[in-house]
Amino acid sequence: MTPKHHEKNNVKGQSSTSPKYIFVTGGVMSGLGKGILSSSISVLLEARGYTVAPIKIDGYLNVDAGTMNPIEHGEVFVLDDGTECDMDLGNYERFLGKSLNTENSLTTGRIMQRVIQKERRGEYLGKTVQMIPHVTGEIKQWIKRTAKNSGADFVVTEIGGTVGDLENQMFIEAARELHSEEPGKNVAFVHLTLVPVMGVVGEQKSKPTQHSIKELQHLGIQPDIIVARSEKMLDKKIIQKIKLFGDVDHVISDPDLKSIYEGPVFFENEGLMTAIEDTLGITKKEANTKDWKNFIDSLLDGEKTLTIAITGKYTQLHDAYTSIFESLSHASAKNKVRYKLKWVETTDLSYDDAKKALSGVDGIIVPGGFGSRGVEGKINCVRYARENNLPFLGLCYGMQIATIEYARNVCGLNGANTPEVDEKTPHPVIHVMESQKGIDNLGGTMRLGAYPAELQKGTLVHELYGKDNITERHRHRYEVNPEYIKALENKGIIFSGKSPSGDLMEFLELPKHRFFVATQAHPEFKSRPLLPHPLFDGFVRACSTKKG
Ligand code: GLN
16 A cells, blocks of 8 residues: 555544445346446546456356356456456446456355365365355455555445345355454445336336345445436435435435446436545545546537448347447547447358348448357358458457458368368368367366567558557467468468467458458457547448548
């Protein structure tokens, strides 16, 4: 802790040297926006000059989100250090504008793994290992360690799901214990609930919130602040009722907003941070939210609306591609346009179908994916984009598909493919690197996390990044096969970014095309509202520029 920290965070009359802890819990039902609330709180603390370490807790037993199905669980987000985690971490990174690490993501699986490993090593000295104190102790240690290692002034911990969930009980108990152990006003509880609207007159109902508060109290936690989701602002009467029955001083409205990014400015205006400052007994400060206001203005103001096609098999689940959509939003705001999506289901999509689906769109994204379903249709889409000068951005599998398409249709390598689709392909233009072979355990065998790339001067990719050396995050098993690079380059593909060793192709582009760029990485994980990703920026700019 820096001396500066003591000064700014010191509570009058108390020589506090420890960080402050804010827990965000949810009641009534999940999906009310705890992630956005927690991110907004973190942004507003940082906008006051403090530093924040967010932690997202997920009650599931998976050690990480790597093997979870995106249809069920939404996107698997990847951090620089290769942690595969819940998509909420993506929100934190986007809101806070900084990169997080494995300590910011906590699951029951991770805690249990640690406890059991300790038990096997005999670290409990013959004691009976129990939920309390050992599991709760491990959770508290994790939270305190994150505070210490990050040096943050505040740890904002979001407990996923709702307080009634069985799998959350140990986390809630750990939070309760931390509150009772910490000196002074070091811990605040913010509880997000629902105020439903009933009947034709649209009456707001406080009862579910009252029940939810009771449930929390039953677990030994008195919430300090209630944030209530409802379509509209809360009626005064409802606020009074919740205050009285829930024994809380602060009740904050959380109505529908046009964009999640309105969260920080909205909550600031509603006094959420004053409530937190009161609860934690810290000096009231002004927040600097100017950049956020500017971003929201440009996000909501775009004049022209682009139609962006996206291929994929998770077409029924928007959440599987959240980071891509967010990256498009950031880039659209910067380019003063809006965008709407056109989903292209590629299973059994012929070239003629692709032509029909894509004529009239402004650009196409072929995102990451696994398996063979829909791959031929995606190849048809890329071919259409290449032949018709339609802006194309390929992400991970999208780059592999672009390579296959070029190999087949331009280099004449009939039957070119990836072994992921056809193990017997005569031209494995995509393959598994020797170093990756022999690893067959599904959890954690991919090229994961941040890897460097060197960009070739004079290429579009180099121009967009404006740098020679960059890093991007990865999550894949296969790579472009070095044996085919010459053949592809001879016919015009430029591998504009490679690994420093030169054997991994990280970016490709076609120079004569308006915008034909693909990367083996997942740049969508690094776009921020206040700092749009250069590839998405370039793609959106190309889509919004008239065909010349
Ligand atoms: N399936 C491909 C691979 O494993 C691409 C993965 C991805 O798009 N994330 O290499």
